[in-house]
Amino acid sequence: MAAMKNCHNDYKMKFSVDEEFPDLSLHNNHMAKVLTKDIYSKLRGKSTPSGFTVDDVIQTGVDNPGHPFIMTVGCVAGDEESYEIFKELLDPIISDRHGGYKPTDKHKTDLNFENLKGGDDLDPNYVLSSRVRTGRSIKGFTLPPHNSRGERRGIEKLSIEALSTLDGEFKGKYYPLNGMTDAEQEQLIADHFLFDKPVSPLLTCAGMARDWPDGRGIWHNDNKTFLVWVNEEDHLRVISMQKGGNMKEVFRRFCVGLQKIEEVFKKHNHGFMWNEHLGYILTCPSNLGTGLRGGVHVKLPKLSTHAKFEEILTRLRLQKRGTGGVDTASVGGVFDISNADRLGSSEVDQVQLVVDGVKLMVEMEKKLEKGESIDGMIPAQK
Amino acid sequence: MASSFTRILSSKRNVGILSLVGGSVAAGFLLHREHVTAGEPLRRRYPASAEYPDLRKHNNCMASSLTPAIYAKLCDKATPNGYTLDQAIQTGVDNPGHPFIKTVGLVAGDEESYEVFAELLDPVIKERHNGYDPRTMKHPTDLNASKIQSGVFDERYVLSSRVRTGRSIRGLSLPPACTRAERREVERVVVDALSGLKEDLTGKYYSLTLMTEQEQQQLIDDHFLFDKPVSPLLTCAGMARDWPDGRGIWHNNEKTFLIWINEEDHTRVISMEKGGNMKRVFERFCRGLKEVERLIQERGWEFMWNERLGYILTCPSNLGTGLRAGVHVKLPRLSKDPRFSKILDNLRLQKRGTGGVDTAAVGGVFDISNLDRLGQSEVQLVQTVIDGVNYLIECEKRLEKGQDIKVPAPIKQFK
Numbered sequence: 002m003a004a005m006k007n008c009h010n011d012y013k014m015k016f017s018v019d020e021e022f023p024d025l026s027l028h029n030n031h032m033a034k035v036l037t038k039d040i041y042s043k044l045r046g047k048s049t050p051s052g053f054t055v056d057d058v059i060q061t062g063v064d065n066p067g068h069p070f071i072m073t074v075g076c077v078a079g080d081e082e083s084y085e086i087f088k089e090l091l092d093p094i095i096s097d098r099h100g101g102y103k104p105t106d107k108h109k110t111d112l113n114f115e116n117l118k119g120g121d122d123l124d125p126n127y128v129l130s131s132r133v134r135t136g137r138s139i140k141g142f143t144l145p146p147h148n149s150r151g152e153r154r155g156i157e158k159l160s161i162e163a164l165s166t167l168d169g170e171f172k173g174k175y176y177p178l179n180g181m182t183d184a185e186q187e188q189l190i191a192d193h194f195l196f197d198k199p200v201s202p203l204l205t206c207a208g209m210a211r212d213w214p215d216g217r218g219i220w221h222n223d224n225k226t227f228l229v230w231v232n233e234e235d236h237l238r239v240i241s242m243q244k245g246g247n248m249k250e251v252f253r254r255f256c257v258g259l260q261k262i263e264e265v266f267k268k269h270n271h272g273f274m275w276n277e278h279l280g281y282i283l284t285c286p287s288n289l290g291t292g293l294r295g296g297v298h299v300k301l302p303k304l305s306t307h308a309k310f311e312e313i314l315t316r317l318r319l320q321k322r323g324t325g326g327v328d329t330a331s332v333g334g335v336f337d338i339s340n341a342d343r344l345g346s347s348e349v350d351q352v353q354l355v356v357d358g359v360k361l362m363v364e365m366e367k368k369l370e371k372g373e374s375i376d377g378m379i380p381a382q383k
Numbered sequence: 384m385a386s387s388f389t390r391i392l393s394s395k396r397n398v399g400i401l402s403l404v405g406g407s408v409a410a411g412f413l414l415h416r417e418h419v420t421a422g423e424p425l426r427r428r429y430p431a432s433a434e435y436p437d438l439r440k441h442n443n444c445m446a447s448s449l450t451p452a453i454y455a456k457l458c459d460k461a462t463p464n465g466y467t468l469d470q471a472i473q474t475g476v477d478n479p480g481h482p483f484i485k486t487v488g489l490v491a492g493d494e495e496s497y498e499v500f501a502e503l504l505d506p507v508i509k510e511r512h513n514g515y516d517p518r519t520m521k522h523p524t525d526l527n528a529s530k531i532q533s534g535v536f537d538e539r540y541v542l543s544s545r546v547r548t549g550r551s552i553r554g555l556s557l558p559p560a561c562t563r564a565e566r567r568e569v570e571r572v573v574v575d576a577l578s579g580l581k582e583d584l585t586g587k588y589y590s591l592t593l594m595t596e597q598e599q600q601q602l603i604d605d606h607f608l609f610d611k612p613v614s615p616l617l618t619c620a621g622m623a624r625d626w627p628d629g630r631g632i633w634h635n636n637e638k639t640f641l642i643w644i645n646e647e648d649h650t651r652v653i654s655m656e657k658g659g660n661m662k663r664v665f666e667r668f669c670r671g672l673k674e675v676e677r678l679i680q681e682r683g684w685e686f687m688w689n690e691r692l693g694y695i696l697t698c699p700s701n702l703g704t705g706l707r708a709g710v711h712v713k714l715p716r717l718s719k720d721p722r723f724s725k726i727l728d729n730l731r732l733q734k735r736g737t738g739g740v741d742t743a744a745v746g747g748v749f750d751i752s753n754l755d756r757l758g759q760s761e762v763q764l765v766q767t768v769i770d771g772v773n774y775l776i777e778c779e780k781r782l783e784k785g786q787d788i789k790v791p792a793p794i795k796q797f798k
Binding site: 007008009010011012013016017020021022023024056060063064149150151152154155179205206210211212213215 | 625
């Protein structure tokens with residue numbers, strides 16, 4: 002494809018680095034920690050073939066200085082090539098965010114659900130629900146911060162075609178955001194499936210809410226256990242879920258469904274963006290690798306108030322969230338516990354950590370209920 | 384640093400001057416995208432029909448005027464700085480609007496936007512400014528405050544008087560499109576000029592990034608401090624990027640002349656005081672504006688202006704004079720009268736709450752200001768406000784005495 006010209010960026014090059022360099026003095030995010038005038042100077046004259054520039058990459062991080070306690074990423078990719086053209090900026094950010102991952106490291110992909118050990122016996126008295134999600138980007142299209150209406154609609158069309166070929170346990174229906182009936186909307190809300198226009202400035206400043214709700218929609222199977230979001234924060238977000246603690250079944254359905262979808266996209270010459278260094282390519286560098294978040298809603302009222310709770314989570318390579326998802330609080334001692342890692346370990350590895358870790362924490366909770374100590378159960382760093 | 388701007392400006396100002404005197408042909412040649420980009424296409428892998436926005440649920444001026452044909456004609460064009468139609472209309476696509484309130488739905492990224500995208504902007508301007516046709520009509524500019532008649536209101540009713548406008552610095556992109564360097568240059572140019580103001584206009588600049596907590600508190604108490612825009616009408620147009628870099632507030636020591644830098648426009652200029660002396664407010668407004676203009680011209684800059692659109696600002700609704708002259712006035716009885724809206728309409732006035740646009744009135748106190756911006760001069764619009772507010776006060780007084788009031792005949796407009 003011939004390189005497209007970004008004449009706005011050419012115009013900007015008339016100003017010096019000092020004149021254009023952002024003021025990051027109050028900022029606390031990965032981008033602000035890595036971006037120097039030197040790096041900015043090297044990258045500002047470049048653009049990806051579709052016209053995405055370093056200023057586009059960093060805008061969300063410039064506009065959102067961050068929080069002293071929470072370190073956000075502060076940058077996004079506009080297309081697959083962003084990760085290559087702006088590697089001088091993105092590689093150190095990836096390293097900081099993904100535990101020292103090096104530019105020469107290789108990422109392992111393993112979507113063979115049979116490699117997962119156990120996971121079908123998490124105590125449903127404690128584990129209320131199980132869920133695995135990931136994202137996928139469709140090769141040949143630019144990403145949500147940058148894509149045009151035509152591209153977004155193209156992604157939607159291709160996704161609908163692919164999903165409509167699914168059958169058996171995966172047979173389902175697509176609900177475009179712009180066109181669903183009131184009754185359909187209410188049902189999707191009741192099922193907790195409906196996603197809303199992003200309000201977080203982390204996303205809006207990156208341009209991901211443009212033209213809402215054009216080209217966006219939700220697909221789910223008739224059983225309501227397999228769900229796909231189209232054109233939200235990524236091209237596709239794929240979710241497998243069910244009540245109770247059978248993570249093994251959730252992961253099986255996840256892997257099988259994903260592979261079926263991928264086959265259809267490949268037939269249309271639009272496979273998923275992937276490479277052996279970064280794994281699956283997604284909009285936010287934090288979701289590279291597997292893009293996988295596997296987790297449970299689990300009752301841990303005693304363990305969560307134990308002094309060593311945070312340390313246990315860290316050692317198990319897990320993270321906690323409230324039951325509303327990221328940036329929410331827990332309610333009634335019920336926590337969302339999921340894998341912390343995305344890049345450098347496989348899907349099977351990450352879900353295994355969740356399965357083993359949650360099993361251990363439920364046993365700890367039971368011990369604490371009986372008034373017993375859990376000191377002997379504190380795990381080593383995984 | 385200064386040299387890169389001088390270089391750009393010499394070509395920019397020629398464009399500006401040429402559009403004033405050389406006519407559309409010369410300006411058109413210089414502005415045509417191919418002249419700048421050597422014939423390279425903008426990124427577009429889908430035809431215009433696949434990119435045309437879905438405007439079926441929209442109620443704004445852009446949606447009313449943007450036909451698929453106009454979109455197809457303009458979608459591959461860009462201004463010399465690289466600003467595109469998609470960028471200009473993004474705010475209108477993202478904000479479908481309200482059945483009762485018709486917003487404009489597009490912005491300009493630079494002075495040339497009004498030329499390059501004229502086929503869309505002209506009908507939008509015509510709709511928003513009550514039939515003003517930029518293709519055939521000329522806008523009058525008149526900042527001679529001595530022409531104002533009466534203009535000192537009854538202070539038992541008028542609590543405060545205020546006149547505001549905006550000014551853009553020619554040669555620098557507007558807030559939706561400006562780079563950080565351009566925004567900082569706007570700040571430098573204006574602050575430098577303002578430091579030359581004397582006597583009752585002597586004042587000080589407070590940068591949003593550098594002000595102390597004490598200064599911030601004082602500005603809040605004075606009701607001078609502006610905040611990062613939260614309205615999606617502005618944020619979707621990219622006007623809040625890099626906040627608060629390059630933004631600040633200047634005001635004179637007497638706190639009667641205030642300038643906002645790099646908020647929704649390059650500058651917003653405000654003259655105000657408590658009480659009803661609108662004549663004095665407008666006199667200071669004109670004097671201050673002319674003085675600032677002289678000071679920037681001394682340094683080789685000028686305001687964006689042309690004779691078909693008047694002063695060029697970010698939002699097409701603010702073209703012409705960009706002027707909103709208004710008062711906070713107590714009209715507890717009149718505001719409850721069912722004829723109130725019609726009276727305002729005929730007087731070419733609009734009401735707002737005392738918090739400004741999109742707020743409600745408190746205690747019967749209303750913000751009353753001119754509806755029009757383009758097609759009439761500053762003097763004409765301020766006179767309209769003065770005559771209109773005097774009429775409203777007369778109505779209120781009559782209602783106090785139990786007398787009846789009349790709906791005035793509608794004022795003639797430029798057409």
